[in-house]
Amino acid sequence: MIEEGILTINRDLRPEPEYSRYLTRLYPSLFRGEEDAIDWLFPVEMLGQERQSIIRETLRTCLGEESLAWDLNAGQLPSEIVLPGEIRRSIHILWQPLFSSEERIKGFLLSLRDISDQKRLQDEVLLQKEKSKALEQRVQELLLTRFQDARRLIETLEERLKGADELWLEAASKRDLHTRKGEARTLGLKGLSEAIHSLESALAEGNAEVISEALKVLRDETGAYQSLMRDMFMSRSTGQESATSLMDVVAPLLPALRKQLKEGGIPVRSIDVFDGVDEWPADVLDAVRQSLLHALSNSADHGYILPSKRGQRLSPAVLRVEADTDSSGKIQVRVRDFGAGLNMEKLKAMAEEKGFRPGPEETVADVVFLDGATTAETASATSGRGVGLSAVRALCRDFKGGAHLLANDQGQGSLLVMSFTATNEHLKNIA
Structure with missing residues (x-):
């Protein structure tokens, strides 16, 4: 025949x-x-x-x-x-x-x-090529990244992903997920960052089947990075020094921040760090690191990139990260930009919509710390879900501190003030 x-x-x-x-x-x-x-x-x-x-x-x-x-x-x-x-x-x-x-x-x-057999063979060849390309990409990323930070992120994600799918619907889980996405992006782990972003989109959509599929993709991606780290990098030195200063945690964030601004069409004039803390508690410094992932990205987007896309003329980006401490052990970290400043009209409208009434030490601008609160019109890989600043406030509160958004008191722009209280153990050590 x-x-x-x-x-x-x-x-x-x-x-x-x-x-x-x-x-x-x-x-x-x-x-x-x-x-x-x-x-x-x-x-x-x-x-x-x-x-x-x-x-x-x-x-x-x-x-x-x-x-x-x-x-x-x-x-x-x-x-x-x-x-x-x-x-x-x-x-x-x-x-x-x-x-x-x-x-x-x-x-x-x-x-x-x-031609079904030929098509299946072609699809299999393409799949293997994609897998090979993805493997090569992960190897390159792990060769160039800060290995210890990447390993810590992967291990944290693996532990989080052991939980039931429903747990990811909780606000705290969404904040943690947003933090991990920022870490993955800063570390240059593109596949991981994209998988987390897809899960965020699925969670926003609320479809259980879509969420389950996005979680599977993230578990697979996390497992692929973990397997590669275990199989190919066991001999790599694990003696990376821990961060001990504000500059230690800000410096690794700068390449991703500069890239974000550049891709948004914003030239950078300066990004400065002023560290007035003599001795940083390790746990506080880690919380500051996680907070700055969101804070710096938020300043870049809302201070410069989004206003520029709306046609507002702005000077090249200037950002400052400042920190100091007082005799009680409370550490204050400030992220200051000289961009577009606060859109009070939008903030007041959002506060009215969400029924937010400022407390004694709050202003109407602090509505941005509520879960789901954002002035961005659409969600992107870096902002627009109303999660980042909510995560910042949660991190501050873990250390009996707080977070507030204010107008920049040194010129045009905004000022994010975060406070952290050192643990009792640390206070004993410096007494």
């Missing part, structure tokens, strides 16, 4: 009674000669009414014409279709015009061949 379905269509667009037996394997339901060949070969449920009509009109346009009409119109005809069924099959179609003795088109010859 010829492994090809051959069929002739006459000028009435009906099939001729002679056809190859193999055609019945592709189309088990036999047709009658009086049937419309297009309805039979390309039913509406396969291609849709519009596509079916295009095929029929293209053939009718060519009938009775010379070969030039075919050359001009044959591109409208499908060269490949997928037959529905329990096992979906890919079919390649070769169209050929049949000519009369006057060199006019009088019908059409179709050759249909099952």
Whole structure:
């Protein structure tokens, strides 16, 4: 048997009674000669009414014409279709015009061949190429990143991902997830950052099936990084020094921050760090590191990038991170930008919408620390979900501190003030 379905269509667009037996394997339901060949070969449920009509009109346009009409119109005809069924099959179609003795088109010859095996092989080859490319990308990322920080992030994520899917719907889990995305982005772990971003989008959508699939992707991505770190980097030194100063935690964040501003079309004039803390408690410094992931990104987006996209003219970016302490052990960290400043009209409207009433030490601008509060019109990889500053406040409160958003007292722009209280153990050590 010829492994090809051959069929002739006459000028009435009906099939001729002679056809190859193999055609019945592709189309088990036999047709009658009086049937419309297009309805039979390309039913509406396969291609849709519009596509079916295009095929029929293209053939009718060519009938009775010379070969030039075919050359001009044959591109409208499908060269490949997928037959529905329990096992979906890919079919390649070769169209050929049949000519009369006057060199006019009088019908059409179709050759249909099952190319499912070839397509599956092609898909498998492409999948393996994608896997190989992803593996190469992860290797490059891990070679260039801060290994200890990357390992800590991966281990933290793996532990978090052991929990039930429903736990990710909690506000605290969403804040933690947003922090991990910032860490992954700062460390240059692109695949991980994108997987977390997809999960955030799924959580915002609220569809349980979509959330479950996004969690699976993140678990797979996390596992892939973990496996690679374990298999290829066991001999790598683990003696990386821990951060002991504000500069130690800010410096690794700067490449991603500069990239964010550059991609947003914002030139950078300066990013300065002023550290007035003599001795940083390790746990507080780690909380500051996590807070700055969100705070600096927020300043870049809301102080410069988003206003610039709305047409506001701004000077090159200037950001400052300042820290000092008092005799009680409370540490204050300030992130100051000289960008667009606070949009009080939007903030007041958002506070009204959310029923926010400022407390004794709060201002209406502190509405941004509520879960889901954002002045961004759309969500991006760095902002717009109303999670980042909520995570900052939660981190501060873990250390009996707080966070407030104010107008920059040194010029145009905004000022984010965060406070942290050192642990009792640390206070004993410096007493």
